[in-house]
């Protein structure tokens with residue numbers, strides 16, 4: 027079971043693996059130097075929260091089903107100094123693309139219609155202070171997670187900002203669950219009706235392990251280590267370089283999927299006579315709650331979870347026979363409400379644009395993807411004496427089935443993802459799928475390490491050089507994202523060091 031409070035680390039070796047320590051030490055010291063250049067003062071703390079790659083369990087966190095991501099190395103650092111005498115939060119970013127801004131500690135307004143990077147920071151502050159006002163702060167943000175790539179840069183920004191605000195205001199023992207809850211609500215302030223996977227993975231990440239994260243009835247995180255195989259297996263993230271803009275496309279993509287799955291849950295609840303469901307976001311119960319109530323009512327403890335999820339798929343097909351979707355009128359009739367009530371309740375808080383709701387396909391994806399997560403986890407937990415070759419093949423197969431479901435039932439793939447996946451599967455990947463929300467962003471592939479070179483070369487030639495002929499070698503390097511499972515959120519107190527030869531303020535990676 028994972029530790030409960032966000033760790034204060036005294037060495038970068040507590041965060042990063044040995045092979046990248048030097049590079050990270052350089053980076054962290056550069057952030058401190060930049061901070062000093064900007065503010066003529068040293069920061070008090072640096073906090074960091076990583077991005078994540080989801081191995082399996084796509085678009086089911088907001089239906090409250092368990093998912094299996096891992097935190098990755100790329101992260102968001104915030105260096106900050108407390109300014110008790112000031113009533114301003116000052117914000118800079120090491121990337122000049124993100125403009126300097128500042129706001130009054132009493133200001134809590136966030137305009138969710140505008141996609142501004144500072145909104146993400148401010149949202150974390152607002153939720154951390156829970157309506158109160160923060161001390162003044164000078165902050166500098168440095169990010170190494172590509173944005174719009176489905177690697178949850180937004181959640182990492184929010185986790186780091188809420189964390190820095192809590193520390194600045196004197197908290198030292200920060201419960202990880204509380205930080206996750208804050209970050210989830212903060213992301214909603216920015217206009218995305220998020221599930222909880224990204225925030226949980228970012229805060230709870232653990233070196234060397236994936237995470238099995240459950241949301242129902244409450245957040246539970248279990249670390250899952252990878253079995254040793256011969257040859258060694260690796261996960262590789264390849265970016266389509268197509269920006270997956272979750273904020274601007276929310277009314278037709280992400281937020282619409284949340285509404286479709288919620289509507290499917292309410293209608294299943296009515297048809298199966300499951301009583302009043304608990305509300306999530308004021309929307310109504312989730313498909314996970316339907317699942318629980320259905321089997322609780324039918325009292326069939328002997329049936330395995332995986333089989334239960336198959337039974338739910340059969341129920342979905344019975345209750346939603348239409349394969350081409352349901353109009354607003356049809357959905358309202360099945361829910362026994364007027365069309366106006368339906369629009370008011372489900373389509374206005376987070377604006378939605380849709381002619382019809384794909385209730386059957388979305389619910390089928392959710393229940394079948396929840397089953398694949400359980401299958402994948404069971405395979406990872408397989409221990410010695412198992413046939414490792416068969417194990418890897420099975421893991422790949424489950425990933426490929428997930429991709430088919432994302433593409434065909436959830437419609438969250440895109441031509442670029444499909445192309446990468448097709449090349450990947452022909453060149454070493456035993457399994458390959460989109461990761462994160464989709465509609466662009468990244469793919470994740472599972473392959474034997476000894477085929478890594480062939481895999482990368484085939485994507486460079488077959489995808490990147492063809493689609494983006496002007497790409498420099500530097501940009502090409504960014505197309506592949508380092509993928510070892512990494513540590514979650516952490517806090518580093520900046521301290522003076524004196525190595526004998528030199529002294530200064532900074533990060534000394536092998537400091538004890």
Ligand code: NG1
Nearest residue numbers: 084085176178220221222223462463
């Ligand atoms: P990304 O790809 O980081 O935008 C989104 C959601 C997750 C989850 C996945 C799909 C946010 C912050 N993240 O991730 O909660 O629903 O899509 O599995 O909304």
